[in-house]
Amino acid sequence: xxxxVHPPAxxxxxxxLGKSVDWQPRLAKAKGQTKHAALTERIIADIESGVxxxxxxxxxxRDLARDLGxxxxxxxxxxxxxxxxxxxxxxxxxxxxxxxxxxxRAGRLMLDRNPDEAVDLSIVRGVYTQAHEEASRAxxxxxxxxxxxxxMGACRPIAGLDPHRExxxxxxxxxxxxxGTERILIxxxxxxxxxxxxxxxxxxxxxxxTENLTDHGVIxxxxxxxxxxxxxxxxxxxxxxxxxxxxxxxxxPRALVLIPTLNNPTSHVAGPGRREAxxxxxxxxxxxxxxxxxxxxxxxxxxxxxxxxxxxxxxFITSFTKxxxxxxxxxxLVVPPHYSIRAASILRVTSWSGAYLLAEIASRWIEDxxxxxxxxxxxxxxxxxxxxxxATLGPHVASTHPLSLCAWLKVPPHWTEDGLVRSLAExxxxxxxxxxxxxxxNHGGGIRICLGGHFSPxxxxxxxxxxRQTFEQLPPVFDIGAIG
Numbered sequence: 072x073x074x075x076v077h078p079p080a081x082x083x084x085x086x087x088l089g090k091s092v093d094w095q096p097r098l099a100k101a102k103g104q105t106k107h108a109a110l111t112e113r114i115i116a117d118i119e120s121g122v123x124x125x126x127x128x129x130x131x132x133r134d135l136a137r138d139l140g141x142x143x144x145x146x147x148x149x150x151x152x153x154x155x156x157x158x159x160x161x162x163x164x165x166x167x168x169x170x171x172x173x174x175x176r177a178g179r180l181m182l183d184r185n186p187d188e189a190v191d192l193s194i195v196r197g198v199y200t201q202a203h204e205e206a207s208r209a210x211x212x213x214x215x216x217x218x219x220x221x222x223m224g225a226c227r228p229i230a231g232l233d234p235h236r237e238x239x240x241x242x243x244x245x246x247x248x249x250x251g252t253e254r255i256l257i258x259x260x261x262x263x264x265x266x267x268x269x270x271x272x273x274x275x276x277x278x279x280x281t282e283n284l285t286d287h288g289v290i291x292x293x294x295x296x297x298x299x300x301x302x303x304x305x306x307x308x309x310x311x312x313x314x315x316x317x318x319x320x321x322x323x324p325r326a327l328v329l330i331p332t333l334n335n336p337t338s339h340v341a342g343p344g345r346r347e348a349x350x351x352x353x354x355x356x357x358x359x360x361x362x363x364x365x366x367x368x369x370x371x372x373x374x375x376x377x378x379x380x381x382x383x384x385x386x387f388i389t390s391f392t393k394x395x396x397x398x399x400x401x402x403x404l405v406v407p408p409h410y411s412i413r414a415a416s417i418l419r420v421t422s423w424s425g426a427y428l429l430a431e432i433a434s435r436w437i438e439d440x441x442x443x444x445x446x447x448x449x450x451x452x453x454x455x456x457x458x459x460x461x462a463t464l465g466p467h468v469a470s471t472h473p474l475s476l477c478a479w480l481k482v483p484p485h486w487t488e489d490g491l492v493r494s495l496a497e498x499x500x501x502x503x504x505x506x507x508x509x510x511x512x513n514h515g516g517g518i519r520i521c522l523g524g525h526f527s528p529x530x531x532x533x534x535x536x537x538x539r540q541t542f543e544q545l546p547p548v549f550d551i552g553a554i555g
Contacts, residue, residue, distance in 0.1 A: 091166065092127040095138060106141055110149035118158050118169055129159065129167040157509050160489045170489070170506055190534040193501040195335055195476050196397045196523040198452040203396055206441050210432050222427040228419035230411075231257030232427065238434035239403045242442070246367050247376035248387050253411055256404040256418055257425035261365040261390040262288050264404035266295075268361045268386040269326070270417045271410050273298045277325040280318055282310055283511030286335045286363070289328050290510055298325070302511020307470070309334060309341040312348040319356040326359035331377060333366035336508050336519040338475035343375050350380035361386045365402075368394040368446055369453065369474045383407050391433055393476060395445045397523070401429040450474055456522040456531060463535040467542055469517050480518045483542050490546050491518055500537050 096117060100109040117123045129135070132150065136143045150167050153159040161167045197203075222232060231239070236252040243250065258264040265288060273279060275297030281289055283302035293300040301322065303314045309331055318324055327349070331341040341349070353360045362378045367389060378385025390402030402425075406414045418424065436442040453474050460468065460478050471478035482488055488504035495502055503519045520538065522531070 091130045091134070092123065094123060094127075094130060094135075098139065107145045107148040107152070110139070110141070110146065111152045114149060114153045115156070115158055123169045125169055127169045129169065131166065155512065157506050160487060168489070189496065189499045189501045190526075190530065190537075191501045191524065192520040192522070192534060192538075193503045194524075195393060195521045197393050197395065197449055197476070198456070198523050199397065199525040200448055200452065202448050203445060206436070206445060207396070207398075210435060210441070213435070214431075219431075222431045225424075225427055228423045230415040230418060231255065231425060231430065235425075235427075235430040235434050238437045242433075242437050243387075243389070243403060243405065245373075246364060246387075246389060247374060248379060248405055250387075250405045254405055254408060256406065256414055257430045258388075258390070258402040258404050258418070259422060259425055259429075260392055260400040261363060261388050261402045263422065263425075264388040264390070264402045265289060265328070265361065265363060266292060266421070267404055267414055267417050268388065268406070269296060269298070269328070270421075271386075271406065271413050272359050273325055278322050280310075280315065280324045280327045280358075281510050282329060282334060282337075283514045284334075284337055284505065284508045284517075285328070285510050286330060287507040289363075290507070300510050302509070302514070304511065304513060305334075305337070305339065307339055308345040309339045310349060312345070312352060315349060315352050319352060319358060324358055326361055327353060328361045328363065329377075330363045330366070332364055332370055332374065333472055333475050335366075336477055336503070336505075336517070337470045337479045338472040338477060339470065340370065340374075340472060346375050346377045347380065350377045353377075353384055354381050357384070359384045359386065362388065364389045365393050366476070369450055369476075371450065378405065383409070386410075391442070393523075394449055395433075395436070395442050399429060399433060401425060401433045453522065455528070456526075459528065459532055459535060460520075460522065463532065464539050464542075467539065469515070476523045477519055477521045480520060480538075480542075482516055482518060486542070486546050488516055488518060491541065494541050494544075494546065495538065498537050498541060500534050500541075502538070 096113045098109045098113055100106060129150065130138070132143050132146045136146045150159055150161060154161055158170060159167050160170045225232060233252065235257050236255045239255045239257065240250065240252060256267065258267065269292055273296055277298045278301055279293065279298045280301050280303055282305050285302070290300060301318065301324070303310045303318060305311060310329055315327065331346060333340060350360070360377050360381055362376060362385065364387060367374070376387060378387040385407060387405040388402065391399040404414065433442070453476060457471060457473050457475065460471065464480065467480045469479045469481045482491060492502060492504050505514065505516045
């Protein structure tokens with residue numbers, strides 16, 4: 072039986088997908104260091120310094136071995152290790168390529184995609200329905216008829232207007248957080264809250280722990296704030312307590328940043344026992360805990376807050392963008408009592424204050440029940456869309472949750488992540504590979520698909536079917552012999 076071989080696709084200009092880059096490294100092997108370790112070190116150093124650029128094709132194993140006087144096995148070991156660490160990507164029949172690091176990948180995902188040209192399953196966002204449209208129009212009409220001077224005329228650099236912080240208290244209580252208004256800051260979304268929390272406690276060179284696969288926001292902040300981010304192994308409930316304990320004993324971490332509810336991208340949910348174990352370790356070693364709970368409102372089962380268990384060490388973050396309305400970019404940050412002044416001062420110098428108009432809309436919706444009603448719509452839609460995922464992609468799902476806005480898919484053995492992403496893009500479906508989320512090793516890799524946005528059941532089913540059909544195809548074959 073003949074296997075279909077796809078014809079070569081034209082390589083885009085200036086992407087590095089053609090001839091191998093002319094790279095002739097000089098190796099400086101330290102005493103006791105193996106040759107393959109020295110080569111791996113040089114590969115990483117040249118990628119990080121920009122000598123090797125994203126999507127450059129590396130020399131073949133055989134060519135580089137000849138140029139450096141090494142064995143092909145030594146080069147293969149180095150390439151494999153650099154690939155495991157997220158710096159290279161090997162594709163059967165095509166070669167080995169420099170992978171885009173977090174900042175480059177995130178930039179392309181956010182800036183270079185025209186939503187009219189693809190079905191975008193690459194960005195986590197809340198669902199958008201007619202209910203959301205009608206609620207938006209209603210609140211804007213009400214604001215047009217109201218006296219808005221109390222918040223439209225405010226301009227002082229404060230942590231939030233008193234009525235907005237009182238509404239925040241009401242929203243936070245069902246999430247397991249009891250806090251006085253003096254500890255609550257109104258932020259411009261959860262990402263802003265995470266920046267403020269880390270800025271309060273972390274200095275350049277500090278060690279911050281997180282899940283081995285986590286939201287790319289904290290990975291990007293490691294570059295901005297200069298701290299060292301270490302990923303911890305996880306299971307179906309998130310960070311393993313024994314791994315957290317070991318990291319505290321050996322590395323003196325400053326903080327643990329985690330998404331205990333519906334983690335992005337794996338959708339794990341930490342149960343009460345896991346949360347208590349994490350809190351106990353943090354308390355014992357004096358490690359700050361930053362709880363990113365942007366998805367927690369979606370879970371209708373009460374779950375305790377880790378930050379409440381360690382009130383002097385815990386920061387709690389949530390927002391409305393993923394659970395109520397994507398465009399409602401307002402969030403709440405709860406800080407330990409003795410960090411209220413510091414957090415407010417950092418808020419002042421970074422954004423002066425949260426956006427009063429958005430905070431006013433959120434407060435009105437909390438008070439009149441609209442927020443809870445739209446939250447119920449999110450839950451219902453998430454469950455319906457997850458049912459489509461189960462029906463269409465069931466065997467390919469590595470992890471997800473009935474209320475999650477994304478699903479983590481296993482990469483078939485005959486594909487690479489980057490190969491899948493490119494092939495799906497050719498079929499007008501945008502997804503995300505693992506590299507923007509990698510903070511630690513032994514994560515297993517995968518592809519994330521996101522289910523929010525304004526999709527009809529038919530459109531989402533068609534996109535998921537395209538994903539399934541692509542997964543089940545054999546990948547295209549190009550440039551036989553390129554890898555040596």
